[in-house]
Every structure is written in C-alpha cells, then in structure tokens.
Amino acid sequence: QVQVVESGGGLVQAGGSLRLSCAASGRTFSRYAMAWFRQAPGKEREFVAAISWSGVRTYYADSVKGRFTISRDNAKNTVYLQMNSLKAEDTAVYCCAAKPQTLSSTYSDRYYYGPYDYWGQGTQVTVSS
Numbered sequence: 001q002v003q004v005v006e007s008g009g010g011l012v013q014a015g016g017s018l019r020l021s022c023a024a025s026g027r028t029f030s031r032y033a034m035a036w037f038r039q040a041p042g043k044e045r046e047f048v049a050a051i052s053w054s055g056v057r058t059y060y061a062d063s064v065k066g067r068f069t070i071s072r073d074n075a076k077n078t079v080y081l082q083m084n085s086l087k088a089e090d091t092a093v094y095c096c097a098a099k100p101q102t103l104s105s106t107y108s109d110r111y112y113y114g115p116y117d118y119w120g121q122g123t124q125v126t127v128s129s
Contacts, residue, residue, distance in 0.1 A: 095122040
C-alpha cells in the first residue's frame with residue numbers, strides 16, 4: 001500500500017510554469033505506476049499524465065502533450081509534473097494517483113489511463129489569463 005501527498009500548486013499567469021510534486025510513502029514506491037489527474041469546477045476528473053514504475057513509459061492527454069512532463073525519482077519516492085505554457089483552461093485541482101505493478105509483467109498502454117487504486121487529496125492550480 002502507498003500513500004501520496006501532492007504539493008507545488010498555486011497561482012500563476014498564463015504562459016507561466018509550475019512544478020507539482022507527489023511524495024509517496026512505502027518501501028515499494030518503485031513498483032507503482034503513477035499518474036496525475038485533474039478536476040476543474042463543474043467538470044469530471046480527467047487524466048493528465050502517467051508514468052511506469054521504471055520511468056521508461058510515459059503517457060499524456062492530448063490537451064497537455066508538449067507542455068507538461070511527468071517524471072519520477074524512485075530514490076526520493078517522488079513523482080513530478082512539470083507544467084509549462086500554462087493556460088487558463090489548465091486551472092483545476094491536480095491529484096496524484098498510484099497503482100501497483102508487477103515487475104515481470106507486461107502492461108498495455110490502456111493500463112496507464114486508469115483506474116488507479118490510491119489517491120492524494122490534490123493541490124490547486126490556478127492560471128490567470
């Protein structure tokens with residue numbers, strides 16, 4: 001089992017950057033696929049980005065591709081979301097999520113889009129236009 005806590009949200013002007021962090025507890029962090037989701041007011045939660053346990057495979061929503069980068073540091077039990085060229089429509093609560101992976105198994109691309117087992121409380125990102 002793993003617990004995750006997000007940080008790094010805030011208020012930024014359109015065109016600016018933010019880096020979100022997700023710190024995870026548990027000795028087996030490196031065996032979890034990690035992802036970021038977001039939920040804007042009045043909208044459903046949507047997938048943003050995901051990364052495999054090794055960091056080799058990454059996935060992005062079309063709306064953030066080329067602007068956001070997901071990465072992880074297994075030694076620090078942390079996953080990051082670097083957000084550049086932010087737009088007003090990126091305003092949302094960003095949540096980190098995790099689910100276990102078996103190192104010897106093969107996973108389809110679809111696996112990384114959800115569902116996820118463990119969730120953080122989220123961090124607010126507000127982009128002013």
